[in-house]
Amino acid sequence: MTIVFTLAIIILIFIPWFDKPDLWLSEFHAMIFVAALYVVISIINTMKIPYFVSYNDHGDMIVMRYYPLSLFNSKKNSIEIPKQQFVKYELKPFFFGRYQKIILFQHFRNKVVGYPPISLSALDEEDKNRILASLQKYIKN
8 A cells, every 4th residue: 555655646746747837736736635545545444453364173272363464563362262162252343333343252260251352354254254154163052
């Protein structure tokens, strides 16, 4: 996104279309518009809280690893739940109901505890449905 923004500004500097003095739109107006568009798109992408999510249910554990897709935060997180202790999951909508966060629950010391929510906004619908179908198998009714 930053590369596209930079290229757009460079193109606006060198395009001869803005050299006409009777034109109401100057190259500086166009640069301000492109910069504002870049800021709005960046804010929207930040509010989506995209995570790279890796899910694995082979063996005795349900393992969900995730880390933010951000240049400034490289903190990697992992949730590992024994399949016998997995209770349920909940989907919570966010960002005007357009995206979902998943919260995993497990039995821990005779209580049901939930893990911090994980944003599923970076997953496509097929991968999200595959993860949810896999988790559904381990819910005890």
